[in-house]
Amino acid sequence: METVNVLTRPRYVRSVRLLHWWMALLIVAAYVLVEFHGEFPKGSAPRNAMMQGHYWAGITIFLLVWWRLSARARGGTPPIVPPLDRYSALLAKLTHLALYAFFIVMPVLGCLTAAYEGKQVLIPFTQIALPVPVAVDKDFGHQLEDIHGTIGTLFYWVIGLHVLAALWHHLFKRDNVLERML
Template sequence: MNAMVRPRYAPALRRLHWLMALLLLVTYVLIEQRGLFPRGSAGRAAMMQGHFWGGIALFVLAWWRLASRKRNGAPPITPPLGWFSATVAKTVHVLLYAFFIVMPVLGIMTAWSDDKQVLVPFTSIALPALLPADKALAHSLEDLHGAIGTAFYWVIGLHILAALWHHRIRRDDTLKRML
């Protein structure tokens, strides 16, 4: 008996993809717009906490998505990609998943080493710090976190442009598999 080939990703993976895309957008907007509020203000703290917890949510969802992807696999692209395109696609996806895992870890390490409280959302309960306060380490981690975040504007842009290129120019089903 022939196994039926799925033309699209599993519904759970499609929902996770678009939920993570929206959450990533919100998380970036929160950090980019924190400057609307003065340092030390409640508004700025709320923006930072929203950014932080958006990152933590992305971290959790990334692991869920990886498990779902492993369980369900990916539908084949029709027509199939050549070696170079397939390698680039795989590399970009690995970078995206690495980003979703590494960035929240760097963020929480930055907060802890900067001796900042990380509050549970909608409470005044602080998570216990697992790193000692170290301003030099905090500064280095914050710089790294920011540099990776900036670099990822490019990776995310490449991901979006590639999806549009596949849909409009190559005319394969890459984008349709995720819709």
């Protein structure tokens, strides 16, 4: 197998690309599940299933982000051609740092919210709940839920910025930003 120098490779390594798109799908799923669970009555099986799906989408994102960070560290970052100006490069780096923080912080906040509110996170297709490491404190749980929701809403905008920037680079700047992830 031929080794390609990271400085000349046009795309991220396969594992990084796959993890990027799997995580994107999971983020969409988490948002859809939480936004539409309220369409069902409290305590109903569909509402509970949607919340369990939301919990597991978040937990899966939390697990995958560590694999993605490791794969990205091993695989390197292919260069953007033509290179970004200094301001755009800084904005891109800050946006990516914010996204990675989001992938870590949101699932932790979500799990803590569920735990403090006394909600069970069931192992899929079972009635076995994950252990709860804290005592129920519904008031604190509601505060965490508010923070979790506020960050989630903020990240609609950050994720939107990320998508629009990729499209801007592809359609108008005509650089390889998007192509590196395809």
